[in-house]
Amino acid sequence: MSESMSELSRRRLLQLSAVTGAGLLLAACDVGGGSDTGAGGDSGAAGNGEGQIKALFMKQAGYSEDDIRAMTDEFHKKYPKITVEPSFVAYEALHDKIVAAAPASTFDVVLIDVIWPAEFGSKRIVTDVTDQFPAAWKSDMLGGALATAAYRDRYYGVPWILDTKYFFYNTDMLTGAGVEPAGLSTWDGVLAAARALKAKKVVDYPLIWSWKQAEALICDYTQLVGAFGGKFLSDDGRSVAFNTGGGLQALEFMKNTLDSKLTNPNSVESLEEDVRKIFSDGQAAMALNWTYMFNAANDPQQSKIAGKVGVAATPAGPAGGPGVNGSMALSVSSGSKNQKAAWTYVSYITSAEVQAKYAKSSLPCWTTSYDDAAVVSALPQVVPVARKQLATLIARPQVPRYNEISQILQVEVQNALLGRKPAKKALDDAADQARTLLS
Amino acid sequence: MTAAPPARPATAPPARPRTPPARRWPFARRAGGGQVRLALLLLLPAALVVFGVVLYPAGRALVISFYDVDSPFPGRYPFVGLRNYTQVLADHRLWTAAGHTAYFTAVSTALELVLGLGLAQLLAAPLRLRWFFRAIVILPWALPTIVNGAMWRWILNAQYGVANALLTELHLQDGYRSWLGNDPFLALNMVVVADVWKNASLVAFFLLAGLQTIPRELNEAARVDGAGPIRSFCRVTLPLLVPHIALVLVLRTIEAFKVFDIVYVMTGGGPAGGTQTITFFTYLEAFSAQRFSAGASLAYLTVIAILVLALIYLRLLRQSELRSP
Numbered sequence: 193m194s195e196s197m198s199e200l201s202r203r204r205l206l207q208l209s210a211v212t213g214a215g216l217l218l219a220a221c222d223v224g225g226g227s228d229t230g231a232g233g234d235s236g237a238a239g240n241g242e243g244q245i246k247a248l249f250m251k252q253a254g255y256s257e258d259d260i261r262a263m264t265d266e267f268h269k270k271y272p273k274i275t276v277e278p279s280f281v282a283y284e285a286l287h288d289k290i291v292a293a294a295p296a297s298t299f300d301v302v303l304i305d306v307i308w309p310a311e312f313g314s315k316r317i318v319t320d321v322t323d324q325f326p327a328a329w330k331s332d333m334l335g336g337a338l339a340t341a342a343y344r345d346r347y348y349g350v351p352w353i354l355d356t357k358y359f360f361y362n363t364d365m366l367t368g369a370g371v372e373p374a375g376l377s378t379w380d381g382v383l384a385a386a387r388a389l390k391a392k393k394v395v396d397y398p399l400i401w402s403w404k405q406a407e408a409l410i411c412d413y414t415q416l417v418g419a420f421g422g423k424f425l426s427d428d429g430r431s432v433a434f435n436t437g438g439g440l441q442a443l444e445f446m447k448n449t450l451d452s453k454l455t456n457p458n459s460v461e462s463l464e465e466d467v468r469k470i471f472s473d474g475q476a477a478m479a480l481n482w483t484y485m486f487n488a489a490n491d492p493q494q495s496k497i498a499g500k501v502g503v504a505a506t507p508a509g510p511a512g513g514p515g516v517n518g519s520m521a522l523s524v525s526s527g528s529k530n531q532k533a534a535w536t537y538v539s540y541i542t543s544a545e546v547q548a549k550y551a552k553s554s555l556p557c558w559t560t561s562y563d564d565a566a567v568v569s570a571l572p573q574v575v576p577v578a579r580k581q582l583a584t585l586i587a588r589p590q591v592p593r594y595n596e597i598s599q600i601l602q603v604e605v606q607n608a609l610l611g612r613k614p615a616k617k618a619l620d621d622a623a624d625q626a627r628t629l630l631s
Numbered sequence: 632m633t634a635a636p637p638a639r640p641a642t643a644p645p646a647r648p649r650t651p652p653a654r655r656w657p658f659a660r661r662a663g664g665g666q667v668r669l670a671l672l673l674l675l676p677a678a679l680v681v682f683g684v685v686l687y688p689a690g691r692a693l694v695i696s697f698y699d700v701d702s703p704f705p706g707r708y709p710f711v712g713l714r715n716y717t718q719v720l721a722d723h724r725l726w727t728a729a730g731h732t733a734y735f736t737a738v739s740t741a742l743e744l745v746l747g748l749g750l751a752q753l754l755a756a757p758l759r760l761r762w763f764f765r766a767i768v769i770l771p772w773a774l775p776t777i778v779n780g781a782m783w784r785w786i787l788n789a790q791y792g793v794a795n796a797l798l799t800e801l802h803l804q805d806g807y808r809s810w811l812g813n814d815p816f817l818a819l820n821m822v823v824v825a826d827v828w829k830n831a832s833l834v835a836f837f838l839l840a841g842l843q844t845i846p847r848e849l850n851e852a853a854r855v856d857g858a859g860p861i862r863s864f865c866r867v868t869l870p871l872l873v874p875h876i877a878l879v880l881v882l883r884t885i886e887a888f889k890v891f892d893i894v895y896v897m898t899g900g901g902p903a904g905g906t907q908t909i910t911f912f913t914y915l916e917a918f919s920a921q922r923f924s925a926g927a928s929l930a931y932l933t934v935i936a937i938l939v940l941a942l943i944y945l946r947l948l949r950q951s952e953l954r955s956p
Contacts, residue, residue, distance in 0.1 A: 284899070288918040294703045315702040315921065404812070405901025458789040460902055461812025470790055527704075596920045606903035610813060 239530035242273040245537060247301035247522075248290065250283045252465060253484045254353040254520065254554040263541050263550065270540070274533045276301075284406065287595065290317065290525075297527030300534040303352070306519045307407075309343040310592045318523035322347045324535060332544075336585040337557035341521035343590055349523030350542040351557040356515030356585055357415055357480040358577060359507055360489065364500045365477040368394045379419060379445065379507045382478060386454040389477050397456035399449060400476035402464045403609060405602045410588060412480055413605055414516040416442035418586035421511025425589050425630070432626050434601070435619035438511060443608055443615040445509075450609060460609055472497060480506065482518060483555055486574050503573055505581040517585040519557075555582075593629040600625045696927035703923070715928040719916075725929070727904065728912040735823060735908060736887040742827045743883055744876065747834025754835060755842045765839075772832040780896030783825035787811050787897075811898050815905020818898055822906055826893055830886075834879050841875030842868070877948040884944070885937050909933055 249260055257280050264276050279299070281289050290302050294317045304312060312318045325347045330338060333351060341349035359376060366373060369389045375381035386398035402408035417424070422438020425431065433439065449455040456476060458466075464481055468488055471479045472495035479485075492498040506513045522542060524534040540546065547556035551567040555578050561567045568575045589597065604622035607613040613621070696715055698708040719725055754765050771779070786793045787810035795807040811818045845868060853863035891910040894900060900907040900915070907915075910933065917926025 288914075291703055291918050291921060295705070311921070315704075317703070404899070405903065406899060456790075458809055458812060461789060461809060466790070475790070593920070599915065599919070602901075603904040606901060610815070610903055612815075612903060 238528060239532045239534075241530075241532035241536060243530055243533060244275045244277065245300035245528070245530050245533050246277045246279065246298065247303075247534075247537065248286070248293070248299040249278055249280050249303050250286050250520075251280045252283055253482045254355060255550055256553055259550050259553050260541075263546055266546070267537060267540050271536060274536060276537055294525065294527060297525060297529065299525055300528035300530055301538055302523050302525055304341070304349055304521055304523050305407075306340045306517050306521070307588050307590075307594045307598070309341055309348040309521070310590045310594060312523070313343045313346065313348040314592045316526050318348050319526045319528075319531065320346050320348060321350070321524060321535070325350070332559055333557050334559055334582055336517050336582055337519055339517065339585075339587060340519035341523070349521035350538050351519055352522045352542045352547075353520040353554050354557045354582065355482050355518045355520070355554065356581055357411060357482060357506060357518065358486070358515070358574070358581065359478065359480055359504045360471060360485055361478045361502045361504070362471070362474065362476075362497055362500055363502045364497070365389060365394045365398075365474075366502070368392065369477075373502055373504065376478070376504055376507055377513075379416075379509050382507050383449070383454065386449070386478065387452075390454060395475065395477050397453065397475075398477040399455040399459075400462065400467050400470045400479045401446075401455060401459040402462050402467050402481070403446070403459040403606070404461050404463050404466075405606050406463060407598060407602075408463050409602050409605060410598050411516045411518055413442060413446070413601075414586055414588055415480065415506055415514070416445060416509070418514035418516070419507070419509025419511060420445070421509070425591075429589075429591070430630060432623040432630070435616070435623040438509075440616060440619055441509075443605060443619060446605075447608055447611075447615055460606060483571075483574060483578070484553065486571065487552060503577055505577050512584065513581075514584040514586040515581045517587045591630060593631070596629050597626045600629075692927040692930055695924055696931055698924055700923040700927075701921055703921070708924075711924070715924045716932070719925055719928050719932065724904075724907075724912060725909070728907045728909045731819060731906060732888060732890070732908040732910075735819065735826075735890055736884055738820075739823045739826045739830070739887050740880065740883045742823070743831045743834045744880065746827065746831040747838055747879070748876075750831060750835035751838035751842055754839050768832045768835060770832070771829045772836075774829060776829065776892045777896055779825060779829045780893040783821070783828070784811065784897045787821055812902050815901075815903050818902055819906050822890075822894055822897055825897060826887070826890065830883065834883060837879040837882075838872060838875055841872045845871045874948070877944065881941060881944045881948075884940055888937055888940065889933070 247264075249255075249257075251257060255263075260278055260280075264278055267274070267276060283305075286303065286305070287308065290299070290304070290312070293299055302318065304318065309318075313320065322345075329350075334354060336356070337351035337354045340351040340354075341347050359382075361373060361376060363373070366385065366389075369385070369392045371385040371388050375385060382399075389395055389398040401412050403412060414424075417434065417439050420438035420441040422436075422440070422442055423433045424439070426433045446455075450457065450459070456462075456470065458470075462470070464485075467476075467479050467481050468485050470476050471481070471485065472489045474496050486501060486503050489495045489501045490498045506515050522538045524531050524538060528534050542557070544556060544558040544561055547554075547558060548561050548564050548567050551561070551570040555571070555574070556562075556567060562575060562579055571578075588594065591597070601622050604613070604618040607621075608615040608618035697710060697712060699711045699715070700708045750768060754761065754768060758764065774782075785791075789795065789807060789809040789812060792807075792810070794810060795804075798804045799806060810821050849867050849871075850863050853867050858866065889910055890908050891914065894906050894908055894911050895914075898906040900911050909929065913926050913929040913933065916922045916929060
């Protein structure tokens, strides 16, 4: 033992380091070299439109894995010369997977979130498809959906999942506390209802939110920023504006519901799925969540409150009630060797027919679908609400460094929610750090 | 090319009597030319693998850390010298993360050592079914870290977690509480608990191997001389275990310093950034923010820190070896 230990002497360690260093020198091929067109292939026309392509999707919310596999099987029947191999990752890993896979062109089609076109477009990770984007789509798709894949008037994908956060409530609990659902159209009404629910001991914590340190927190915050008339950025997009006015009021509102024990304290460690579970278990009376919770909470297999789920447009604050734009789009990756086939696949599964067929999981991006009897009957309670709410959506900032700004904001908003900083101080600190990231 | 040399100034050999090592290149010394060639040939595949998956990426990362690479694609990027390093060092988030990392490393390594030592003693004891206990104890270590992290996240879930149910049923706490969400420091400690649960068994097995090299006669002699079990442990067992303890300390400190996956799974760096460690911060910078150069600089700063730690440990080890007979 001691023999082998002295083997690893300091001198030996240094020798190893020196060998490593020599290896490093060998490896030191220049980053400055290579061609300028490394990320080139931007024509969107590579490949002959046949063969195999790989597509990257996410595992939760929106269309389920089964839906996507079924869509793909139908696509295979229609286009037998193209084979699609779908992969699925958690939303939290999606962005980094796209980035890490980009240089190797692992995926031909990638699902991108509404907050990424600025980053992925400007870094040419996904292709600019503006030229292939039919003019008719621009008039036939809902405005909120179109914005999903757009950055500076160019399109970097085709909108596919049109989503925003709706307000869900447990009808049984509201009746038990004598609260009328109509009163839930404003946040003041929601607070009054929550107080009534708590006072009558219908439920310990009437409200549950997805306030974990993650993008989910920013989605809830954004929706409240909209309700209180706040803005993330100044109108010219050059400075930060969330630390004053509505942005500040939204955070104070969140903190107040925690302090008054109307919000479940576990909200600060919950994602959307946790919200769904807690709501479906009957441990919360009201919650914001994506469309998919309606179906999931009404499914007796995974919910104790099936048939007791009410859904409404997001409550309004002093400045109205816009929903957060939580849509997603399908993009063709710029490194794909088979962009033609990829585009064929994207065009197919984003088409009105396919989206209408799977409307139960995710509402279509197409205006006409909302008059389609099949779509309306798939989700009769949600569609009327969606019609109203999808007309006004609030976007998170469309800037290339959005991810960094969001992470800073997540930490500071949590600092305020956990009582480690006053709300104003937390947002000022976030603004200080975020300022340099707006270029 | 500063990766290897930075440690050099600190390591000028101090004047100390030392026998020159006579075992540097056994092949070259003892064998003929043919065997050397064969040896090199046999080593070639391994060397290629090492170069391909270790040295090349490491060198590439070093080069990248001197440029401003902001996209995953090859291309032309401006050379910025040491600017990435200065910027990263000036970022307060690095120092917050460094604090969390230092705390995590110190506490988890210390706890693993203490628990591992206890476990090793138990496993070395002449019990019936000893093989069975040994198999059980190694189980946590055999669990992948990701699985371990996910398991502890569920155990500690504030709403449904087993920890809350158990502690509340036993009346050790009044009601359900948050473990990972409300208090950043508590969350960090819970990550430590999850890490200790998994790695104490590794430490135990290293020390068990050490315990078995200690001749029983030594302890028996101590007993005969009138030493109690505690005294004989402190005076006989512990000193003889020092090389093993040192080895396992080096391993565990370096591993703990690099902690990433368990944090990623259990807390995602939250709440309020309270469990963000250096490697987690590095990951966010490199992949989430696409600041690949900042990520590479952070990675090299981590390498330097670990190299310094290793040198300190090796020095301590050498001293302890010189002292022991």
